[in-house]
Structures are given as C-alpha cells and as structure tokens.
Amino acid sequence: MNQTTQAADLSLPIIRQHTQPTVADQVFDVLQQRILTLELPPQTKISETDTAKKMGVSRQPVREAFKRLAKLGFLEIRPQSGTTVSLISEDAVLRARFIRTALEVKTCRTACETYSDADVQVLQTHITEQRAAIAAKDRDRFHALDDHFHSDICNLAGVPFVWEMIQESKAHMDRIRMLSLDTSSQQLALGEHIAIVEAITARSADDAEAAMTRHLSRIVVLVEDVKLQRHSFFQDTDA
Structure with a gap:
C-alpha cells in the first residue's frame, strides 16, 4: 500500500486577496x-x-x-x-547611485532590445505628465512621477525585480532629490528623461546607457549642494 501523501490529497484553505492597502x-x-x-x-x-x-x-x-x-x-x-x-548618509547615497547605475543601465539596454511601440508610448506619456507637474509647480507629484518613470522602464523591460532591488537602497538618495527639487532641477531631470526615452525609441543601446549614466551621475553634485545648505542633516563621515 502506497503511504506517500499526494499533493492532490491535501486540504488547503482559500486565500482571499485584498487589493486595498493595509x-x-x-x-x-x-x-x-x-x-x-x-x-x-x-x-x-x-x-x-x-x-x-x-x-x-x-x-x-x-x-x-x-x-x-x-x-x-x-x-x-x-x-x-x-x-x-535618520540622518542622511552620504555613503549610502553614493552606494545607491552605484547600484542604480549598474542595474538601470543594463535595463535600458534590455529595453532597446525588447520594447514594443506601445511600451515606448507609455514612456512618452510619462514625459507629458512630468511636464504638467512642472507647469503646476507640484514638486511632490513630479517626485512621484520620476519614480514611476524609472519603475516602468524596469517593468516594461520584463525585469520588475530590478526596481524592487533599487527601492531597498535608495531612501537616502530620495531625500537628497527632494531637498534639491526646485523648478530648475525638475526641468533638468525632465530633459534627461527625454534623452533616455529618445534613445530607447531609436533602439540605441549605447545612447540609452550614456543618457541614464548622465542622469544618475547628477546626484553627486546634488549631494554637495545640499550639504552646503543643510549640513546638520548629514551623518558625520568622520564618525
């Protein structure tokens, strides 16, 4: 007599999925x-x-x-x-930038190989929404749209786990971005986003890599600018 329990014989409860946030x-x-x-x-x-x-x-x-x-x-x-x-850690910001650059540059190359015209249109819609947020002087919305833009690049390229990994390391980077997010920096970020979309639209992996690298490299300058204005918000790097 076969004593092995079969999966089909097991009684399991039905899990109710909740779509609303907890x-x-x-x-x-x-x-x-x-x-x-x-x-x-x-x-x-x-x-x-x-x-x-x-x-x-x-x-x-x-x-x-x-x-x-x-x-x-x-x-x-x-x-x-x-x-x-927590205080802002400059080291953590630079680590997050390294991680993001490594992952998002590769994702951009993948996007150039795999994106459909519909995927490109999604990114174009992001650009339109970001322009509207700048025109409305809605800094918080622009920040949210910025994140959504980067997450969709990953999602549409079929690698949503990349954005999940990035989110685990970018908290300090986010605060630098918010501290420096005036109209001028929003316009600059928008221009960089446009360059990324244009490169992906042209399916130019090298141009997409260069555009994303330039975009994420700007955080280094932003750190120094923010430190001059809000030094007390940072961890003492000598500690």
Whole structure:
C-alpha cells in the first residue's frame, strides 16, 4: 500500500486577496512622505504610541510601518533611546547611485532590445505628465512621477525585480532629490528623461546607457549642494 501523501490529497484553505492597502501600508506611505518632504526632518523623535494615537490606529500597524521604514534607512530604532528619523548618509547615497547605475543601465539596454511601440508610448506619456507637474509647480507629484518613470522602464523591460532591488537602497538618495527639487532641477531631470526615452525609441543601446549614466551621475553634485545648505542633516563621515 502506497503511504506517500499526494499533493492532490491535501486540504488547503482559500486565500482571499485584498487589493486595498493595509493599515500598515497607509501608515508607511504617510510617514515616508512626511520624511521625504522634511515635515519630519532628520533627528526628529517619533514614537509608536503617539503616531498610533494621532492616526487613530492600533500600535501593531505602526510598529510594522516603523520596521519597514527602518529597513529602508528612514528611521533609526533604538530600544533604549527611542526612534528617530535618520540622518542622511552620504555613503549610502553614493552606494545607491552605484547600484542604480549598474542595474538601470543594463535595463535600458534590455529595453532597446525588447520594447514594443506601445511600451515606448507609455514612456512618452510619462514625459507629458512630468511636464504638467512642472507647469503646476507640484514638486511632490513630479517626485512621484520620476519614480514611476524609472519603475516602468524596469517593468516594461520584463525585469520588475530590478526596481524592487533599487527601492531597498535608495531612501537616502530620495531625500537628497527632494531637498534639491526646485523648478530648475525638475526641468533638468525632465530633459534627461527625454534623452533616455529618445534613445530607447531609436533602439540605441549605447545612447540609452550614456543618457541614464548622465542622469544618475547628477546626484553627486546634488549631494554637495545640499550639504552646503543643510549640513546638520548629514551623518558625520568622520564618525
């Protein structure tokens, strides 16, 4: 008699998929945005209890959101001294830039080989939306559209995991971008995005690689500019 259990014999529960964001997701999104916009600047103390009370939720989803923010580098959780918004790490910014350049340059080359005309049109739509955000002087929307543009380059190239990897390392880079995101820098970023799209549209892998490299290299200059204005927001590199 065969005693081996077959997969078909197992009784498993039906998993209900929830398309709406969880409470923890919503807490995470709100706090991340407040940190990016400096409503919660570096070294601000923040507590689970106070946050839960202000947002009208229990501590559990707040705790989950705090852990996610800490993993991404936005918060420092110290059991003995509490939780604070992290200082910006210049080293972390440059590491993120290295990772992004390596991954996104390869993704651009892949896009030149695999994109359909419909995929290119998606990127053209991003350019139109970014222009509208600049015209409306909506800095937060431009930042969100910037991220969406880069994520779609990865998604449409069939490598969505690339953007997932990038997100794990770019928290400090995001704050530099927000601190430097005035109308002039938005126009510059838009021009760089246009160059990337034009290269992908022409299926020129070398031009796409060069355009993406130039675009991501600008963060080095932005770090120095922001440090001059907001030095107290940065970790002491000599520490």
